[in-house]
Amino acid sequence: MDTNVFDMGDIDVAWCPGCGDYGILNVLKKVLAELDIAPEKLVMVSGIGQAAKIPHYLRTNFFNGLHGRALPPATAIKAANPSMTVIAESGDGDMYGEGGNHFIHTIRRNPGITNIVHNNMVYGLTKGQASPTSPLGFKTPVQVAGVMLEPFNPLAVAIALDAGFVARAFIGDAEKTKEILKKAITHKGYALVDIFQPCVTFNKINTWQWFKEHTYYLEDSYNPLDRSAAFKRALETDKLPLGIFYINPNKSAFEDNVGIYQQDNRPLFEREPDLNRLRMLIGKFRAAG
Amino acid sequence: MAKGKSVGADGVSIVLCGQAGMGIQTVEGILTGMLKLAGYNVFATKEYMSRVRGGNNSTEIRVSSRPVSAYVDRIDILVPLNKGAISHLRDRISADTVVIGEAELLGDEVSGAKFKFVETPFTKIANDLGNKIYSNVVATGTLAGLLGMKLDDICEYVKRSFSTKAADVVSNNVKAAQAGFRLAENVAVRAGIKINMSPDAGVKDQIIPSGGDSIGLGAMAGGCNFVASYPMTPSTSVLSFMAKHGRDSGIIVEQAEDEIAAINMAIGAWYSGARAMVTTSGGGFALMVEGVSLAGMLESPIVIHLGQRPAPATGLPTRTEQADIELALYAGHGEFPRIIFTPGTLEQAFYLTACAFNLADKFQMPVFILSDQYLVDSYYNTAAFDVSKVKVEKYVVKTAAGYKRYEMTPTGISPRGIPGFGDGLVCVDSDEHDAEGHITEDLGLRTRMVDKRLRKLESAKAEIVEPQLYPNCKYKNLVVCWGSTYPVVKEAIELLGKSDTSLLHYSQIYPLHPQTADYLSKAKRVVIVEGNATAQFAKLIKLHAGFDIKDRILKYSGLQFSVEEVTVALKKILK
Ligand SMILES: Cc1ncc(C[n+]2csc(CCOP(=O)(O)OP(=O)(O)O)c2C)c(N)n1
Numbered sequence: 001m002d003t004n005v006f007d008m009g010d011i012d013v014a015w016c017p018g019c020g021d022y023g024i025l026n027v028l029k030k031v032l033a034e035l036d037i038a039p040e041k042l043v044m045v046s047g048i049g050q051a052a053k054i055p056h057y058l059r060t061n062f063f064n065g066l067h068g069r070a071l072p073p074a075t076a077i078k079a080a081n082p083s084m085t086v087i088a089e090s091g092d093g094d095m096y097g098e099g100g101n102h103f104i105h106t107i108r109r110n111p112g113i114t115n116i117v118h119n120n121m122v123y124g125l126t127k128g129q130a131s132p133t134s135p136l137g138f139k140t141p142v143q144v145a146g147v148m149l150e151p152f153n154p155l156a157v158a159i160a161l162d163a164g165f166v167a168r169a170f171i172g173d174a175e176k177t178k179e180i181l182k183k184a185i186t187h188k189g190y191a192l193v194d195i196f197q198p199c200v201t202f203n204k205i206n207t208w209q210w211f212k213e214h215t216y217y218l219e220d221s222y223n224p225l226d227r228s229a230a231f232k233r234a235l236e237t238d239k240l241p242l243g244i245f246y247i248n249p250n251k252s253a254f255e256d257n258v259g260i261y262q263q264d265n266r267p268l269f270e271r272e273p274d275l276n277r278l279r280m281l282i283g284k285f286r287a288a289g
Numbered sequence: 290m291a292k293g294k295s296v297g298a299d300g301v302s303i304v305l306c307g308q309a310g311m312g313i314q315t316v317e318g319i320l321t322g323m324l325k326l327a328g329y330n331v332f333a334t335k336e337y338m339s340r341v342r343g344g345n346n347s348t349e350i351r352v353s354s355r356p357v358s359a360y361v362d363r364i365d366i367l368v369p370l371n372k373g374a375i376s377h378l379r380d381r382i383s384a385d386t387v388v389i390g391e392a393e394l395l396g397d398e399v400s401g402a403k404f405k406f407v408e409t410p411f412t413k414i415a416n417d418l419g420n421k422i423y424s425n426v427v428a429t430g431t432l433a434g435l436l437g438m439k440l441d442d443i444c445e446y447v448k449r450s451f452s453t454k455a456a457d458v459v460s461n462n463v464k465a466a467q468a469g470f471r472l473a474e475n476v477a478v479r480a481g482i483k484i485n486m487s488p489d490a491g492v493k494d495q496i497i498p499s500g501g502d503s504i505g506l507g508a509m510a511g512g513c514n515f516v517a518s519y520p521m522t523p524s525t526s527v528l529s530f531m532a533k534h535g536r537d538s539g540i541i542v543e544q545a546e547d548e549i550a551a552i553n554m555a556i557g558a559w560y561s562g563a564r565a566m567v568t569t570s571g572g573g574f575a576l577m578v579e580g581v582s583l584a585g586m587l588e589s590p591i592v593i594h595l596g597q598r599p600a601p602a603t604g605l606p607t608r609t610e611q612a613d614i615e616l617a618l619y620a621g622h623g624e625f626p627r628i629i630f631t632p633g634t635l636e637q638a639f640y641l642t643a644c645a646f647n648l649a650d651k652f653q654m655p656v657f658i659l660s661d662q663y664l665v666d667s668y669y670n671t672a673a674f675d676v677s678k679v680k681v682e683k684y685v686v687k688t689a690a691g692y693k694r695y696e697m698t699p700t701g702i703s704p705r706g707i708p709g710f711g712d713g714l715v716c717v718d719s720d721e722h723d724a725e726g727h728i729t730e731d732l733g734l735r736t737r738m739v740d741k742r743l744r745k746l747e748s749a750k751a752e753i754v755e756p757q758l759y760p761n762c763k764y765k766n767l768v769v770c771w772g773s774t775y776p777v778v779k780e781a782i783e784l785l786g787k788s789d790t791s792l793l794h795y796s797q798i799y800p801l802h803p804q805t806a807d808y809l810s811k812a813k814r815v816v817i818v819e820g821n822a823t824a825q826f827a828k829l830i831k832l833h834a835g836f837d838i839k840d841r842i843l844k845y846s847g848l849q850f851s852v853e854e855v856t857v858a859l860k861k862i863l864k
């Protein structure tokens with residue numbers, strides 16, 4: 001499939017020139033084209049933020065919901081129609097801050113969705129406050145004395161929760177990011193891809209150069225099936241590893257666990273309620289209790 | 290049976306009271322079950338404390354030759370199971386109340402009492418059978434005997450109730466019921482009562498669900514196939530009901546991590562072609578409010594069951610109240626339409642819940658089922674719900690290439706497509722958006738979009754459920770109520786016996802029925818009955834019908850109004 005099926009044509013994009021979000025958009029289009037996922041069979045779900053605007057720049061179905069709330073609707077969209085490819089994509093503030101509780105429990109629930117997080121370590125849209133991943137000491141108009149909260153480690157949290165697929169990428173390397181995303185989207189069950197994305201306007205610490213200098217790829221011999229090793233690597237902070245940290249191929253997805261698709265794989269919208277069964281159920285109330 | 294004061298012309302009110310975990314529910318379940326089966330009209334309601342053990346909980350069971358569905362203060366027969374039970378119900382016990390129980394257990398609460406106390410050795414009989422635990426079934430046997438049930442029917446029913454248990458458990462329970470039954474005659478003689486009731490042939494074929502069951506069944510009849518919620522009394526029974534029957538009926542039921550997730554899931558499910566519902570109570574709904582606004586902006590259907598309980602904050606978790614009209618009405622930032630149903634009977638709970646799914650789908654807006662603990666937890670026999678009277682109406686369209694989710698239309702309703710059905714793309718956005726669903730800051734378009742969304746309310750107004758007038762339209766006094774108080778106020782009006790007084794019950798409070806002002810201004814005097822402190826429905830009527838209701842009967846203690854209470858209050862006002 002040609003990537004231009006996803007092109008929106010001449011539109012007004014709200015991102016700053018030089019922002020890492022552009023790279024993610026381009027890579028995502030390539031990934032979808034290479035995986036032959038038609039725009040009609042894809043739903044992009046996002047929250048609110050600069051990153052969360054991405055569905056508007058890609059020709060496909062989308063659900064651009066509330067700040068922090070991409071994962072619950074994404075889970076339900078997949079569960080109601082498992083034949084769709086569902087990607088939940090937003091910023092670090094959206095996914096790990098406002099939506100932190102959903103992040104934890106969506107991993108536990110394990111719906112077959114890909115969770116892409118633009119991690120720029122700052123709140124872009126609201127003009128530069130700290131995000132959960134901002135480094136200690138990071139000064140902002142609100143964190144005037146510098147960030148004092150321990151930075152959130154999404155990978156370690158995801159591995160601790162035994163997420164089925166956990167990866168980190170840096171959009172400075174489009175080719176590798178593309179390969180990681182392809183694997184994430186084809187993974188069955190929940191997949192997290194945290195992507196380092198420089199915010200050129202509000203994060204003067206974690207710049208393109210900074211990410212280049214502070215990241216490296218997990219070695220070829222690295223075994224992503226080893227959860228303890230994965231956890232250990234996720235805790236590294238001197239230099240931040242990139243690549244696929246952890247895969248658990250043995251988990252069944254939420255939509256397979258809900259118990260209604262075993263006999264009948266039709267999506268919910270194609271079904272009619274079983275009125276005879278309902279009549280029988282009502283009849284059972286002839287007896288009390 | 291013995292001669293004595295005849296009781297039961299309008300039924301018998303039996304109250305069981307004890308600590309949580311003492312087995313009140315066992316007695317209640319078996320008794321109501323066998324009575325219903327025998328053709329008696331039965332109504333049961335409970336008031337209980339928010340604790341798993343201890344405290345004082347009570348269940349009222351009304352048994353009658355004619356249909357009963359309202360809470361009364363009067364207690365004809367009281368079965369106290371622990372010390373404290375009698376004081377707990379002090380205000381409801383009269384000289385005519387027959388209390389059956391064990392002095393040893395109840396202590397000084399029975400000595401020199403103003404009621405008729407009859408010693409009934411439930412525990413001794415149970416111990417003789419080998420375990421104290423049988424005392425509840427002994428009591429059940431006594432009550433069934435007092436009510437005139439046949440011993441064979443009682444034993445048969447007890448056998449059935451314990452059919453999954455070991456053989457000796459079954460036979461001991463049957464023996465317990467028999468022993469209890471044998472006490473009944475003595476109780477009747479000692480208390481000097483005779484209960485006169487006759488079975489009603491129509492009852493057998495009726496059903497006896499709770500309000501929670503009725504809402505669940507209604508949801509199924511409305512084609513609900515997705516439920517996401519977070520447990521919170523009193524709405525949880527609907528969640529468990531859907532979970533229990535969901536898998537077999539093709540319904541996805543998920544306990545979300547919080548109410549915020551729940552409503553966002555439900556909205557996502559509708560977007561993806563499901564028919565989804567959330568069930569919650571005040572505090573949980575407070576967390577959903579942002580999601581209600583999201584549904585407003587996305588023009589998403591959503592069905593919200595909001596079971597009211599006393600608040601603010603955690604309030605009285607297991608009690609009842611009607612104080613969330615304004616919460617439901619104004620929940621969500623910004624301006625967008627909604628529909629609020631307030632069922633008062635099990636029948637209304639079923640049909641309105643089913644209807645909620647059709648209206649939500651048709652008008653693409655939130656539809657509320659505003660119930661309360663009293664409605665959800667009470668049950669009584671009612672005509673079997675007729676599934677053929679409900680039609681699952683689906684309004685999803687197959688999209689064509691170039692589909693625009695928010696196309697401007699005269700009614701404000703844009704054909705709703707879903708992703709994966711047709712060649713079009715379905716784009717929805719919580720930001721203000723254009724016809725295609727893309728973010729816009731075109732302020733002219735913004736104005737048109739607000740108007741479009743609000744126009745849908747005009748369409749919804751064409752389908753407002755009419756308030757019910759009882760007994761007729763020839764009234765000088767009109768008593769207005771909404772939601773769960775319906776059967777209570779109705780019986781109060783009957784008891785009042787004033788031919789110039791009628792009741793107007795609203796099972797949809799918003800949009801308000803357009804003839805409201807006509808109904809009210811026809812009356813010389815209008816009284817409103819509401820389970821809240823500030824007469825929220827009266828305020829709504831004032832705002833939307835321009836009619837000021839000055840006479841208000843309000844209650845917000847956490848308990849439902851009783852029939853007697855409303856009768857007395859109405860007498861005072863309507864002298
Ligand atoms: C409930 C709610 N709170 C706050 C906001 C304001 N808000 C919008 S985006 C955002 C943070 C964005 O940061 P991030 O998710 O990291 O995205 P970025 O802009 O950096 O891509 C905030 C606080 C909102 N829209 N909704």
Ligand code: SF4
Pocket residue numbers: 014015016018019020021050051120124125198199200201202
């Ligand atoms: S504010 Fe930062 S994250 Fe947002 S578009 Fe500009 S550079 Fe990118």
Ligand SMILES: [Mg+2]
Pocket residue numbers: 049091092093118119120121122123124131
């Ligand atoms: Mg950010």
